[in-house]
Amino acid sequence: MKRPVITNLSVAVLAAVLVCGCQSSGGPSDEKLINTTMTDLKAAMAARDLDKIMATYSENYVSVRGSGKDSMLKIMKRAIERGFMDNVKVNLEKAVTTIEQDKAEFGPVEFVSERGTFAVGYTLQKEDGAWLIVTTKRQEQ
Numbered sequence: 001m002k003r004p005v006i007t008n009l010s011v012a013v014l015a016a017v018l019v020c021g022c023q024s025s026g027g028p029s030d031e032k033l034i035n036t037t038m039t040d041l042k043a044a045m046a047a048r049d050l051d052k053i054m055a056t057y058s059e060n061y062v063s064v065r066g067s068g069k070d071s072m073l074k075i076m077k078r079a080i081e082r083g084f085m086d087n088v089k090v091n092l093e094k095a096v097t098t099i100e101q102d103k104a105e106f107g108p109v110e111f112v113s114e115r116g117t118f119a120v121g122y123t124l125q126k127e128d129g130a131w132l133i134v135t136t137k138r139q140e141q
Contacts, residue, residue, distance in 0.1 A: 031097050034104050034124055034131045041133070042090040048080045058125060058132035088113045102126040108139045 028036070037056050044052035053076055054069070061069040079085050091110035098105045107121030119139040124131040 030099055030104070030126065030131065033129075034097050034099070034106055037124065037131045037133070038092055038095070038106055038109070038122070042092060045085060045088065045090055048085050050077055050080060056133055058127060058134045060125070060127075060134055061132075062135055064135065064137050084113075103134075104131060 041053065041056040044056065050073070054073055057069050057072060059069060061072060063071065089110075089112040091112060095107050095109055096105075102125055104124045104126075105121060106124060108119035109122065110117060110119050120136050121139045122133050123135045125134045
């Protein structure tokens, strides 16, 4: 009689471990997803790939001046065409991520070129499981 009880208990414990394990490993953390978005942005800028750059921006993007994603697309396109993105180094090493519910702050991101260095802070929002850029602003270094 003891054997079926132990077997049933073992099966129940194993099932509980599997269920809990599945729930706790439900995919990458928000911080990891944010870092992936920003690493993708960095790589896209280095490659001067406009489509990939813009894929990191939300359709709800609004600049501090009130312009939207279409305006950012024009700015990035012009910067690539005029060579402003050539030899620009994007440094994510000093960036800190702060997450509050479905919004996150990421920065400072340093942009270094022959023309100088400046830093940008990004606000991202979680949309359909992905973190996308919804605004940017220049930061003090």
